[in-house]
Amino acid sequence: MRILMAAALAAVTALPSLPVRASEMGDDGLYKAPWMRDTFKDLREDLAEANAEGKRLVLFVEQRGCIYCHKMHEEVFSLPDVSEYIGENYFVVQINLHGDTEVIDFDGESLSEKAATQKWRVLFTPNIIFLPEEVPENQSAIEAAVAVMPGAFAKGTTLDMFTWVAEKRYTLDNGEDFQRYHARRIRERNDGTFD
Template sequence: MRALIAVATAATLAVASPLLAATLGDDGLHKTDWMRDTFKDLREDLAEANAEGKRLVIFFEQRGCVYCTKMHEEVFPEPVLSDYIEENYFVVQMNLHGDTEVTDLDGEALSEKAAARKWGILFTPTILFLPEEVPEGQSVSQAAVSVMPGAFALGTTLDMFTWVNEKRYELDGDEDFQRYHARMIQERDNGKTD
């Protein structure tokens, strides 16, 4: 009987509990199950992402970032987004002020904070999306197909991840990200969500 009560209580708590947010790591950055702990040699990360059929994406965050917290507590836990990221992306997290060594796609080894300066990252969160193939000698900032600077609501964030994953940046025509996003707003819930 106690076992049955324990199972029922656990099931009730699981249903009643809100979406789980990311945990904070020792570095003060949010950690999710879909983030990869790599040696931060981005050439190797790109090759591994390609081998898994995923897109390489780099998340810049920093300790105490209220916008990063908002994203990790309110946006990324939504299953429609977290499942999409996990299924389609190889995520490498970087610390805007970090000292961990990173090897850029052009082969240069530098600290996370030096990489942030080199790539023009000014604030957090900033998400850089990479293509599957990068011409030799290009840095991350030169190769990025899109950059998402800042914290956005679920609809905008999902649309950006979808737009990149579907390679809509390569399509000819007039539907850049803003037009794509506007169309998706209209299609989603009759325009009730962003």
């Protein structure tokens, strides 16, 4: 009995971190993560609210039936360290690639979600658009973006991208392009110097 209990305890402690509550499916067929915000999709207002909370604004463009969105929500965004990092550092607004909800872009143009995503040249989902803390009035979201993450990626790449943006590595002062940053983080994880 003692051997079985010791084996069970060893098995439990050897498990990787278990996912947090998985995203739920909304009426629109899109996954709804606990850290996503339900806003009026006036991006200037969303940016102001994100800044007031000390967070970065990020747009998640997704679509119903997207197998890659499913993969990200079930296998990556549900991991505790990824979910916590996004929730603590980002103000996330979801945009439906084929949606009809009105979006007011930073340049003041009011259009449907599907027209906005066409304007932003989004072809694939998921497509994650990271915004700066200040956007000039004449720029659209895609023109102002500091980074875009098109497609589904594993935990390490995803967390590294969110961290790279949060640390403002894209600026000249902190200049470390994402590829070098990501390669360094992979080495650190492999060396055991970084979780």
